[in-house]
Amino acid sequence: MQGLKLRFAHLYPDLMNSYGDRGNMIALVMRARWRGFSVEVMDVSAGDNRRITGADCIVIGGGQGLEERMAICKDLQQKSPEIHYCAENKIPILAICSGFQLLGKYYLTAEGDRIPGIGLLDIWTIASKRRAVGHIALRVRLGNMNKTIVGFENHAGNTFLGARALPFGKVLKGYGNNGQDGKEGAIYKNVLGTYLHGPLLPKHPWLADYILEKAVNNKYPGTRLKLLNSKFEKMAYQKVLKRMAVRC
Amino acid sequence: MFPGNRLKVLPSLGLGKMCINFSRYSNFGGSTLPGRLAASLSPDILSILASQLKEGCILITGTNGKTTTAYLLAKILSQAGKKIIHNRSGANLISGVTTSFIAESTWSGKINADLGVIEVDEASMPAVASRLRVKAAIVTNLFPDQLDRFGELKHILKIIAQGLNKIDGDGFLLLNADDPLVSSIKKNVRTIYYGIDRLKGASITADQTDIKTCYRCGKKYDYAHIHYAHLGIYRCPGCGIRRPSPQYSIVSHFKKPAQSAAVAIKTPTGVFQFSLKARGFYNIYNALAAISCALILGVREEVIKASLRQFTACFGRMETFAIENKMVELALIKNPVGANEVLRTIVEEDGEITLMLAVNDKYADGTDVSWLWDVDFEMLAHPDNKIKNIFCSGTRGEEMSLRLKYAGIDTRKIKYEDDLNIIFRESLSNTPDGGKLPILLTYTAMLELRKIINKMGYGKKFWEE
Ligand SMILES: [Zn+2]
Numbered sequence: 011m012q013g014l015k016l017r018f019a020h021l022y023p024d025l026m027n028s029y030g031d032r033g034n035m036i037a038l039v040m041r042a043r044w045r046g047f048s049v050e051v052m053d054v055s056a057g058d059n060r061r062i063t064g065a066d067c068i069v070i071g072g073g074q075g076l077e078e079r080m081a082i083c084k085d086l087q088q089k090s091p092e093i094h095y096c097a098e099n100k101i102p103i104l105a106i107c108s109g110f111q112l113l114g115k116y117y118l119t120a121e122g123d124r125i126p127g128i129g130l131l132d133i134w135t136i137a138s139k140r141r142a143v144g145h146i147a148l149r150v151r152l153g154n155m156n157k158t159i160v161g162f163e164n165h166a167g168n169t170f171l172g173a174r175a176l177p178f179g180k181v182l183k184g185y186g187n188n189g190q191d192g193k194e195g196a197i198y199k200n201v202l203g204t205y206l207h208g209p210l211l212p213k214h215p216w217l218a219d220y221i222l223e224k225a226v227n228n229k230y231p232g233t234r235l236k237l238l239n240s241k242f243e244k245m246a247y248q249k250v251l252k253r254m255a256v257r258c
Numbered sequence: 259m260f261p262g263n264r265l266k267v268l269p270s271l272g273l274g275k276m277c278i279n280f281s282r283y284s285n286f287g288g289s290t291l292p293g294r295l296a297a298s299l300s301p302d303i304l305s306i307l308a309s310q311l312k313e314g315c316i317l318i319t320g321t322n323g324k325t326t327t328a329y330l331l332a333k334i335l336s337q338a339g340k341k342i343i344h345n346r347s348g349a350n351l352i353s354g355v356t357t358s359f360i361a362e363s364t365w366s367g368k369i370n371a372d373l374g375v376i377e378v379d380e381a382s383m384p385a386v387a388s389r390l391r392v393k394a395a396i397v398t399n400l401f402p403d404q405l406d407r408f409g410e411l412k413h414i415l416k417i418i419a420q421g422l423n424k425i426d427g428d429g430f431l432l433l434n435a436d437d438p439l440v441s442s443i444k445k446n447v448r449t450i451y452y453g454i455d456r457l458k459g460a461s462i463t464a465d466q467t468d469i470k471t472c473y474r475c476g477k478k479y480d481y482a483h484i485h486y487a488h489l490g491i492y493r494c495p496g497c498g499i500r501r502p503s504p505q506y507s508i509v510s511h512f513k514k515p516a517q518s519a520a521v522a523i524k525t526p527t528g529v530f531q532f533s534l535k536a537r538g539f540y541n542i543y544n545a546l547a548a549i550s551c552a553l554i555l556g557v558r559e560e561v562i563k564a565s566l567r568q569f570t571a572c573f574g575r576m577e578t579f580a581i582e583n584k585m586v587e588l589a590l591i592k593n594p595v596g597a598n599e600v601l602r603t604i605v606e607e608d609g610e611i612t613l614m615l616a617v618n619d620k621y622a623d624g625t626d627v628s629w630l631w632d633v634d635f636e637m638l639a640h641p642d643n644k645i646k647n648i649f650c651s652g653t654r655g656e657e658m659s660l661r662l663k664y665a666g667i668d669t670r671k672i673k674y675e676d677d678l679n680i681i682f683r684e685s686l687s688n689t690p691d692g693g694k695l696p697i698l699l700t701y702t703a704m705l706e707l708r709k710i711i712n713k714m715g716y717g718k719k720f721w722e723e
Contacts, residue, residue: 024470025471029629030628030629030632032632033664036664037664040666056478057478081476144625145625162628164626207628208628209628209631212660212661212664213657213660239669241669242659243660245656245660245674246659249653249654249657
């Protein structure tokens with residue numbers, strides 16, 4: 011795969027990066043580089059008007075508070091047509107926590123203010139008093155894969171899915187989108203939104219490769235990804251599984 | 259002081275003291291249990307003991323640097339001839355503070371000290387402050403740290419501010435001007451700021467792990483200069499808030515050989531110059547906070563200089579042990595900013611590096627270890643830094659190893675082993691004679707390793723530290 015190039019866009023890396031969300035971008039980049047791709051990461055912050063439609067994959071992390079949300083919300087409205095364009099053209103987009111919320115229709119604050127999202131995902135979020143914090147385990151079906159995913163969630167918003175969004179996974183342990191319907195995250199085409207923070211992809215290399223393969227195949231159809239040794243990934247994953255007493 | 263009250267707490271005090279003695283004897287580093295036990299029997303034991311302090315207490319809180327700042331301040335004030343009570347071991351929850359007072363009191367419940375220098379966990383500020391007479395308080399900084407325990411930063415700020423309501427009318431509040439959240443604290447008490455000026459030769463670097471939007475209006479701050487993370491000289495283009503100009507500011511700082519630095523602080527009355535035997539930006543801030551506080555309290559400059567000469571980094575912050583003919587350096591890590599600073603000091607050294615890392619995810623460590631992915635371990639993979647081996651352990655040692663792999667470090671150099679004792683001995687035997695072994699650990703891993711080192715017959719006991 012020498013000579014093949016990938017271009018990732020990291021949206022708001024300075025504002026939206028809590029609890030190790032950077033780990034997801036690191037996983038995508040390293041797993042592409044280990045396979046011989048040359049990778050360029052474009053950090054796009056608020057006020058940066060460079061086009062992102064040339065990106066092969068887009069990652070948005072989670073922010074920490076309402077301020078970040080407000081600052082990003084405005085900027086995201088301007089980038090909205092480009093992000094929609096990417097999504098419709100099957101560019102994989104990974105959005106975590108408040109990044110996930112902002113891809114939805116709106117976020118209703120505790121004060122009753124309605125912060126608009128970009129409506130890419132058919133979801134909406136309502137602020138809740140109770141913070142959902144802790145380890146979480148999901149059962150996920152993607153393509154022909156049926157896997158258990160572990161992670162950490164930390165959010166004070168309840169998210170609900172409309173008819174056009176599929177859940178990312180079924181909650182085995184933890185809170186999930188809203189603590190009621192047992193659903194976690196949302197999927198639309200190759201857009202994946204989830205509350206699972208940070209090192210989601212490093213501990214689930216198959217998911218990282220699933221996203222990577224989508225990115226590669228849009229650009230270089232028919233390219234297969236080389237298998238990588240995942241001993242370290244497995245050990246870290248197994249430890250959390252054991253910690254949560256979840257069966258694989 | 260009401261003698262009747264004091265008599266009332268004697269049985270629980272005795273129990274607490276016995277418990278402390280047992281801990282010392284058994285080498286069981288329980289710095290919180292005695293206090294918790296005594297307080298469960300006599301809830302007002304801390305206020306009764308602390309009310310005997312002639313001059314009240316100075317509280318030090320904030321995310322990073324409170325242990326070192328409190329330690330330095332206590333050293334300076336002791337040097338100035340005051341009798342100090344100080345929670346030295348970093349036991350900074352209410353139980354730990356209570357334990358420190360029990361340890362210092364006589365069996366009849368008397369405290370013979372002038373002043374308390376007390377490091378307080380951010381979330382414990384209201385509970386601790388309400389039981390003490392607060393003469394002054396220092397807030398060092400606020401970083402995202404163990405957020406799964408504390409919720410958001412602004413929430414922590416509120417809790418800290420609540421604790422600060424207790425400062426005496428003639429007391430003072432000492433705040434870090436360079437931290438936008440900290441400097442935003444407004445209290446009806448004399449408020450003094452400290453900070454670092456833009457230093458010659460320093461470059462603007464921006465970590466990406468931190469808040470840089472205005473806590474009031476959400477606009478991005480304009481930084482004339484960033485010292486590290488979000489600490490710097492800022493102004494908000496939205497609402498106009500800006501860094502208050504500090505009364506105590508570092509105006510020059512030169513690195514000298516042998517891990518030391520020449521520093522100058524501008525004070526309201528002149529310039530105070532001193533030499534500090536510790537490098538790393540965080541130690542400069544710690545020294546600045548402690549020195550400013552001592553100067554405000556009227557301590558003479560010669561006295562401060564004399565105690566700074568004796569300063570070596572204290573518990574948990576780059577503490578060194580000589581084991582066999584090797585130097586072992588322990589550094590507590592708990593958030594990305596602190597860990598990055600430690601890593602920077604490690605890679606500054608010449609020669610090959612053997613490193614050990616132990617990461618636990620127990621309650622006191624923070625149960626979410628995701629922040630490891632925000633630490634720039636990538637700097638270890640830089641070709642200039644010759645990494646020989648990295649040994650990983652702890653309840654989340656696997657995640658630590660994985661992080662290193664993704665930082666770009668050759669997996670053949672990464673060794674994981676569950677047993678801390680085994681990995682420590684292996685790390686030691688891989689360290690060359692006369693060489694240095696830096697060890698980065700989370701809080702409970704640090705306690706475990708201290709025990710191992712003590713059992714091997716090296717190092718001071720936890721309590722005598
Ligand atoms: Zn502002």
